[in-house]
Amino acid sequence: MRYDAVILGFGEAGKTLAGALAKQGKKVVLVERSRGMYGGTCINVGCIPSKSLVTSAAEAKLHADAPFEEKAARYAEANAEKRRVTGLLRGKNYDKLNDLENVTVMDGFGRFLSGHEVEVLLTDGGSTVLEADRIFINTGSEPVIPRIEGLEGNPHVYFSETLMDEEKLPRDLVMIGAGYIGMEFASMYANFGSNVTVLQDGDVFLPREDRDVAEAIHGLLEKQGVKILENAKTSRLDGGDVIFEKDGVQQTLHADAVLVATGRKAATEGLQLDKAGVAVTPRGAVETDALLRTTAPDIWALGDVNGGPQFTFVSLDDYRIVMSQLNSGSRSRDDRQNVPYSVFMDTPLGRVGITEAEAEKKGIPVRILKLPTAAVPKAQVLRHTGGFLKAVVHAETGKILGASLLCPEAYELINTIKLAMDEDLDYTVLRDRIYTHPTMTEAFNDLFAL
Numbered sequence: 001m002r003y004d005a006v007i008l009g010f011g012e013a014g015k016t017l018a019g020a021l022a023k024q025g026k027k028v029v030l031v032e033r034s035r036g037m038y039g040g041t042c043i044n045v046g047c048i049p050s051k052s053l054v055t056s057a058a059e060a061k062l063h064a065d066a067p068f069e070e071k072a073a074r075y076a077e078a079n080a081e082k083r084r085v086t087g088l089l090r091g092k093n094y095d096k097l098n099d100l101e102n103v104t105v106m107d108g109f110g111r112f113l114s115g116h117e118v119e120v121l122l123t124d125g126g127s128t129v130l131e132a133d134r135i136f137i138n139t140g141s142e143p144v145i146p147r148i149e150g151l152e153g154n155p156h157v158y159f160s161e162t163l164m165d166e167e168k169l170p171r172d173l174v175m176i177g178a179g180y181i182g183m184e185f186a187s188m189y190a191n192f193g194s195n196v197t198v199l200q201d202g203d204v205f206l207p208r209e210d211r212d213v214a215e216a217i218h219g220l221l222e223k224q225g226v227k228i229l230e231n232a233k234t235s236r237l238d239g240g241d242v243i244f245e246k247d248g249v250q251q252t253l254h255a256d257a258v259l260v261a262t263g264r265k266a267a268t269e270g271l272q273l274d275k276a277g278v279a280v281t282p283r284g285a286v287e288t289d290a291l292l293r294t295t296a297p298d299i300w301a302l303g304d305v306n307g308g309p310q311f312t313f314v315s316l317d318d319y320r321i322v323m324s325q326l327n328s329g330s331r332s333r334d335d336r337q338n339v340p341y342s343v344f345m346d347t348p349l350g351r352v353g354i355t356e357a358e359a360e361k362k363g364i365p366v367r368i369l370k371l372p373t374a375a376v377p378k379a380q381v382l383r384h385t386g387g388f389l390k391a392v393v394h395a396e397t398g399k400i401l402g403a404s405l406l407c408p409e410a411y412e413l414i415n416t417i418k419l420a421m422d423e424d425l426d427y428t429v430l431r432d433r434i435y436t437h438p439t440m441t442e443a444f445n446d447l448f449a450l
């Protein structure tokens with residue numbers, strides 16, 4: 001039987017596309033290599049489990065003086081809650097598609113045989129070949145594994161996914177890498193009660209952020225007890241001993257767990273893309289144009305695998321672009337507008353648009369508005385006053401060009417700023433609105449009045 005569509009991977013884009021195509025009467029097969037991954041990375045090993053743990057960690061920090069055993073017990077409970085939530089969502093995701101008459105969820109690893117043929121190595125053994133008019137690649141991303149002696153097969157070594165699955169709270173956690181996911185984990189495990197040390201290979205902390213923002217994050221993490229060692233290059237691991245060089249001096253740290261957080265790369269291994277004429281970029285992602293078409297006709301790539309920003313909401317937007325195209329619409333990656341992001345640390349960061357440093361580099365005349373979090377009444381109510389809210393506003397047009405919000409609920413607030421930017425609103429619109437009280441949003445009255 002020839003299908004209208006075969007989708008490789010049960011990620012955010014793939015599952016949404018499968019449902020939408022099926023509702024249009026198309027026959028769809030969705031191939032997923034792991035029964036534990038229905039719904040994709042976000043639901044099973046990414047956003048949802050990490051935010052479930054972040055929530056529990058915020059509660060756990062109220063018991064910072066408790067003995068370690070009590071903290072460990074609290075962590076085990078948090079882990080059980082995380083498993084409950086992910087299990088629930090995984091089941092719902094599966095049922096939502098599997099209950100559709102036109103969708104077949106197939107358990108197996110898909111790989112190309114040609115531009116219209118996919119071979120599925122079935123999870124329960126054997127294989128089958130699917131023919132399709134259109135094929136959509138949504139295989140996501142996987143951790144980058146750095147070449148460090150003693151890392152492979154070391155039981156002390158974890159990646160984000162495996163660490164979150166470990167039911168024992170590590171007393172000493174050493175992290176290799178200081179990226180965004182890493183900082184979220186550093187903050188979360190510090191709140192649970194681990195001694196966290198971050199080894200950063202380089203001397204610029206969070207290089208994409210303005211220096212005042214990065215320094216404030218650094219300070220807030222240190223206040224939580226996280227040690228961040230800059231210019232610390234890990235040379236090898238010996239069991240739980242992490243041997244690194246800092247400022248030319250070799251040092252050793254002992255860890256119960258070593259979290260490797262050195263980024264994620266497109267998951268293309270084993271796909272046999274060459275058999276379909278699908279090219280990859282120099283960084284190994286599937287090459288796509290602004291409409292997410294690959295170099296082969298009738299094959300698209302959506303989500304992390306196409307090398308775009310690695311966020312669930314970007315994957316969802318990739319789905320919108322492809323669906324619009326199939327329905328003769330005009331969406332493309334070029335009209336995506338501002339892509340915000342959030343880092344769910346104890347004091348969260350919400351970011352959108354350009355930074356002050358970028359504005360300076362581009363020679364754009366800007367006004368910088370900066371309000372301490374402590375000046376917001378709701379922050380006092382929440383007893384969470386660290387950080388600040390910073391906006392970059394065009395000095396002549398009054399348009400908001402960017403914002404860095406380092407304050408409670410920044411991950412919610414940033415969406416309002418994104419909306420104002422997308423709609424090309426003047427900063428005075430946010431300044432002069434009425435907002436409910438007491439909320440963090442009303443900080444915009446003061447931030448934009450500066």
Ligand SMILES: Cc1cc2nc3c(=O)[nH]c(=O)nc-3n(C[C@H](O)[C@H](O)[C@H](O)COP(=O)(O)OP(=O)(O)OC[C@H]3O[C@@H](n4cnc5c(N)ncnc54)[C@H](O)[C@@H]3O)c2cc1C
Binds near residue numbers: 034043050110160
């Ligand atoms: C710890 C962590 C925290 C994160 N937190 C956030 C957050 O707070 N907010 C946010 O927006 N993003 C977050 N992300 C990123 C987000 O999870 C990803 O960007 C998003 O899930 C990518 O979705 P996707 O559609 O590309 O595919 P995925 O959801 O990755 O799905 C790909 C699927 O394809 C399957 N697969 C792979 N190869 C094959 C094959 N050959 N055949 C069949 N199946 C295959 C995989 O098993 C997987 O289920 C986080 C990521 C991590 C790791």
